[in-house]
Amino acid sequence: MTYTPTIYCSRNNCATLATIEYSAGTVDTELRRAVACDRHRSIVRRWTSRAGTVTATPVDQPLLGQLVLFPIPEVP
Ligand SMILES: [Zn+2]
Known part of the structure; x- marks a missing residue:
């Protein structure tokens, strides 16, 4: 399992987690x-659609357990 950084909304000054x-x-x-x-x-969606047909993909957020301050390090 690889570490996935949390993805936030791309809108300016928005600190909400992205969902799509x-x-x-x-x-x-x-x-x-x-x-x-x-x-x-x-x-x-409107901004993206100026380039063509829009494809929507749900955003894969890391599991809640990975959001803790001290994630368990991966052992190679
Ligand atoms: Zn937002």
């Missing part, structure tokens, strides 16, 4: 990808 990732476009034209919390879903 939107992406649209291609590398050849324009690629837009952004994560959003429940509150900023619509505005982030």
Whole structure:
């Protein structure tokens, strides 16, 4: 199991955990990808959609146990 950093909403000054990732476009034209919390879903989706058809992917947040201050180190 690898350590996954917590993902926050990409909206300015928003400190809420992201729940969804939107992406649209291609590398050849324009690629837009952004994560959003429940509150900023619509505005982030609109921004992403300017590059093309939007694909929405749920954000995989780390399990609650990994959010503690002293995570158990991985033993190789
Ligand atoms: Zn937000």
